[in-house]
Amino acid sequence: MSKALIERRLRELKEYIDETLERIDLTSLHPLMEAPVRYMLRTGGKRLRPLICLLSAELVGGERERAVKPFLALELIHNGTLIHDDIIDEDETRRGRPSVHITYGVKRGILAGDILLSLGLHHASETGDPRIVEWLSETASKMVQGVALQTHYRRRILSEEEYLEIAYLKSGSLFEASAALGA
Template sequence: MKLTIKDRNYQLEFINETLKELDLTYIHPLLASTTKYAISTGGKRLRPLISILCTEMIGGDYLETRNMFLALELIHNATLVHDDIIDEDLYRRGEPSLFSEHGIKKAVLTGDALLSMGLMHASKTGKPEVVGWLAETSLKMVQGITVQNQYKRRL
């Protein structure tokens, strides 16, 4: 079965609505507002879309990918928040970066909250190996950024 652009648009709408309706009631209000800011500034939503496409390739229903794509997107957004701090980027996706708008301390804590939320959603997939893979991948990314930052200073 070949999916149409209309199907993809519906899936992107599903992704964006899921992110918009993300339950933040369990997060302290001081972090909830910055967390919402970090995930609402747009983006291409490639990670959730790839998650949906892979599920469909093996005959699954994209509606069942919710926790997996939330894990990917939340962790991705955490890395963007931290990356903006490290690179001192004042803008992200045409909007003020979180740290330039709310300060470094709040941005670091928001990035940490997003990472934690991502791991919580990964654990809800019922596949422990997903949590391990995300943790391992995140650590590799942090190490890569550390090396990149070290070499950037030498140039």
């Protein structure tokens, strides 16, 4: 397969992911919270986790539709943790735009991150597969522990082992879930 074909396929999948994220029903949220949640979902990004989930489903001959709820869960959880991460790290921008907590305040930012995490678990539960909910719950816990370790070790140089542990917990565990939940 040529590079151009691969790039076109990835572009098509990313457009599908973005369109699917845009259609998420947030009407149950109070407008006070819908705004920062929608803002975060519209900040773009590479959408690697949903891409991995969809490609993993394709590789095993699965149907795209079966991977939608898992990839939504993954991306919602990922975005929720990014909001929290920006607050903890005091980052003022995310993907070239003001971070959620800069635009809406720290308190609404924390709550928007919490809502995204809960929406992610809601979409996981809609798969009807308790293993998916369990996997994502464990993954979310790993991610929080990774942030906790990173924060704890912030003032010193990490050993290679510590660095790899944090990288796995914060990022690798979600990539692992992305591949597993699509398959």
